[in-house]
Structures are given as structure tokens and as C-alpha cells.
Amino acid sequence: MSTAPRTVVGVSGGVDSSVAAWLLAQSGEPLAGLFMQNWDDDGSGECRAEEDRRDAVAVCGRLGIPFHFRDFSKEYWAGVFEHFLAEYAAGRTPNPDVLCNREVKFKHFLDAARELGAERIATGHYAQVLHEGGRWRLLRGADRDKDQTYFLHQLGQAQLAATLFPIGHLPKAEVRRLAREAGLPTHAKKDSTGICFIGERDFREFLGRYLAAQPGEIRDPQGVRIGTHPGVFYFTLGQREGLAIGGVRGRPAAPWYVVGKDVAGNILYVDQDRDSPWLMAGTVETEAMHWVEGAPPATEFDCTAQVRYRQQDEPCRVRVRDDGTLSVRFVRPQRAATPGQSLVLYDGPVCLGGAVIASTDAPVPGQAGGAAG
Missing domain, CATH: 3.40.50.620 (HUPs)
Known part of the structure; x- marks a missing residue:
């Protein structure tokens, strides 16, 4: 049976x-x-x-x-x-x-x-x-x-x-x-990393199968042309690899980092400071929050948060809006808090839940002011 x-x-x-x-x-x-x-x-x-x-x-x-x-x-x-x-x-x-x-x-x-x-x-x-x-x-x-x-x-x-x-x-x-x-046949198997459907293949080549890329300009935060890129959506905030920027006349021989993207204009913005002010955000706004226990502990409270995987806990103040979205103010500015990624809240070892980052108050390259979004 x-x-x-x-x-x-x-x-x-x-x-x-x-x-x-x-x-x-x-x-x-x-x-x-x-x-x-x-x-x-x-x-x-x-x-x-x-x-x-x-x-x-x-x-x-x-x-x-x-x-x-x-x-x-x-x-x-x-x-x-x-x-x-x-x-x-x-x-x-x-x-x-x-x-x-x-x-x-x-x-x-x-x-x-x-x-x-x-x-x-x-x-x-x-x-x-x-x-x-x-x-x-x-x-x-x-x-x-x-x-x-x-x-x-x-x-x-x-x-x-x-x-x-x-x-x-x-x-x-x-x-x-x-x-x-225990003699399990997987005991020495290497851990898998990354996204399975991309695997070991080239990320740009894979994404290009589904999204038509358009080459465009790479500029510094003040709008000065630095080079060209193969497609703005191949890059994310804080990224250093893959920019293919060689020596630029009048600029230090230092790495470049992505600090902004203008999708409509197809412009990628870069800076040579890893902790560039263009990457630093004190406040993060989110989409609707998911609470593991079904509801927030309060409409305003202190806790810790991560804006990326394996980040150290960062102290913050959370305000829950009537529509379920959050405004999260960090004690220390956060580097490369990226729209589309997840902000996850913790109370000690307890995961309270998380939400997709909608925007931040990091300055927007190429503009006099405003918030990244």
C-alpha cells in the first residue's frame, strides 16, 4: 500500500x-x-x-x-x-x-x-x-x-x-x-550562482535576444561625453565592469562607475569616485510593502534594512504611508540603492518583509536637482 x-x-x-x-x-x-x-x-x-x-x-x-x-x-x-x-x-x-x-x-x-x-x-x-x-x-x-x-x-x-x-x-x-x-553524491558539488536561465553565457548577448539594444553616449554627471555604450539597460547603478572606457584625456587613470541612466535619452552617466555623491541616497521610497506577518509593527518605527543581498544591516527610520508604500530614511547614506531591487526590513534576526525600490533622493546626473527614479 x-x-x-x-x-x-x-x-x-x-x-x-x-x-x-x-x-x-x-x-x-x-x-x-x-x-x-x-x-x-x-x-x-x-x-x-x-x-x-x-x-x-x-x-x-x-x-x-x-x-x-x-x-x-x-x-x-x-x-x-x-x-x-x-x-x-x-x-x-x-x-x-x-x-x-x-x-x-x-x-x-x-x-x-x-x-x-x-x-x-x-x-x-x-x-x-x-x-x-x-x-x-x-x-x-x-x-x-x-x-x-x-x-x-x-x-x-x-x-x-x-x-x-x-x-x-x-x-x-x-x-x-x-x-x-552521509555519502551524498552532491557533497563536493560547486554552489550554483547567478540566474539559471542565463547560466554561463554572456549576459548582454542573452538580454539582446529579447530587448533591442541601442548604442548611446556615456557622459559624466555634468554632461560631458566620455564614450559610448552598447545599450543603457545592460548596466546598473554602481557597476564598474563592462564599461570599456579607456584613457580619457584630462581625466585620472581611475575606474569609472555607473551613477545614472537616462532611458528615454539613452544616456549612461558615469563618475570616477566609487562613493560618488551621485550614488548616495539618504532616503529610499518603495512600492507597496509586503509584511511577513501581514501588517507593519507601527506606522513609524526604527529597524534595520538591506538594499542589496549580503549587505550589512543599516539602521533606518520607516514611515508607512496610507497606500502601503514606504519612505525609509537611513542613518548613513546608502550607495547605489537601485530602483527595481528590493529593500528588506529586519528587527534583529526577524525579517519583517520587503518592497521594491521605486526611487531615491540621490541626485540625478545631467539635471540641476531632483530625485532618481
Whole structure:
């Protein structure tokens, strides 16, 4: 007689999800593994989906648990990739990992697990869940260098109530050790980085397949022409690589950094100061905020925030507007707070939630004043 699993673990073919599955299997949890294909690879990159799937099958075989496969590539295209393209076309810098977690891993994956008869899902994310005072809280992973709550801030009460993070209390080195001692075939596998659908291929070449690039001028903040660029949406604030600016007459032999983008005018603005005043913002305005616990702690409060992944906690004052958007004033100016990226709030180890950055008060190159947006 077949028994439905109580938990379905997302097996990605990596070491983190492998150890998450192993820990649950060791505890006697009725378990199955599920591999998600989120991108219909065209064969032009190094997405490694087939290799990852083979490794996931091998891990499930090693643990003696059923293996399942689901193709979510259509859902990924509609829920994540179309937004990714629209944001780049608008000159913003999106974060597809945030949307992938909300739209695929903790939505379609959770639905698929329930179709298999499971009550909940488990993943190899470095995060923790705490049930306290009748509410579910999202806590940072114990390994601060690997903590992934920045990418999980769009989760809510229903998802956290049905989710396990078995390795959230472990440092990465311990995860590797457990994998090695358990004989898991992924124990020495290199961590994946970047976005799977881009893989090892050239980012500009990939994006150029979907967005028609127009070469334009590179200027300094005062409007003086410095060079040319292949397409303004290939670049993001604070970026140094890929500008291909050689020696400029009358300018120091120092690196250049992107400090602004005029999408309508197809102009890229650069400066030679890594901490250029054109990159520094004291206040960040956001789109509608998502609160993990469903509501803000107050209409105005102090906490810490990150405007990018792996950033140190930055103290700030938060004001919640009537329409759900935020105005966040930082104690120290923030470098390259980028529209399209996520601002995520924390109270100590507790992730309060996050929102997409809409604009900042950093000065706009080529203008006398105003706010970047």
C-alpha cells in the first residue's frame, strides 16, 4: 500500500537541498523529493538543468525516497521572466530570485506537493521559521554569510506555516561535512550562482535576444561625453565592469562607475569616485510593502534594512504611508540603492518583509536637482 509523503522536499541537485532531504529522512519523516524545471533551456547556455536533475535523482535514490519531476517553465515565464524583461526595458534592475520564490517555489511547488498528498514542503534555503504568539516569523539563517531571507521576504503566513528549512540552523561548512559523511553524491558539488536561465553565457548577448539594444553616449554627471555604450539597460547603478572606457584625456587613470541612466535619452552617466555623491541616497521610497506577518509593527518605527543581498544591516527610520508604500530614511547614506531591487526590513534576526525600490533622493546626473527614479 502506497503512503503519501507528509513532506515534499525540493531537490535541486545541489548540496543544500540534498542535506535538507537527508536530515528529514534521518528523522523518519514520510518524505518524497521533487525537482522543478523552471526554464525551458534552448541549449545556448550552461544552465546545467539536466545534470542537476540527474544529481537530484541520485540523492533520492541514496535516501530511498520517491522522486518526482514537475515542469514549471511556463509558470516561470509568465510569473517571473516577463516581469524581468519589462523591468530591464524600463531601465530598472529586477531581482528575479525574489519573484521565483514567491511565484514558483512557494506557490506552484507547494500546490504540487499537496497534489501528492503532502502537508508541507521543505527547501535547502538558509532561513528559519518560528511560530510565536500565534504568528509565523521568518528568521535569518544561522550562517549570516549564507542567509537567504533577503530573497524570501515575500513569503506570508500561509507559506511559512507549510514550510520547513531543515538546514537553516547550520553553517555551510557543517552542511558540507554532513553531506560528505552521509555519502551524498552532491557533497563536493560547486554552489550554483547567478540566474539559471542565463547560466554561463554572456549576459548582454542573452538580454539582446529579447530587448533591442541601442548604442548611446556615456557622459559624466555634468554632461560631458566620455564614450559610448552598447545599450543603457545592460548596466546598473554602481557597476564598474563592462564599461570599456579607456584613457580619457584630462581625466585620472581611475575606474569609472555607473551613477545614472537616462532611458528615454539613452544616456549612461558615469563618475570616477566609487562613493560618488551621485550614488548616495539618504532616503529610499518603495512600492507597496509586503509584511511577513501581514501588517507593519507601527506606522513609524526604527529597524534595520538591506538594499542589496549580503549587505550589512543599516539602521533606518520607516514611515508607512496610507497606500502601503514606504519612505525609509537611513542613518548613513546608502550607495547605489537601485530602483527595481528590493529593500528588506529586519528587527534583529526577524525579517519583517520587503518592497521594491521605486526611487531615491540621490541626485540625478545631467539635471540641476531632483530625485532618481
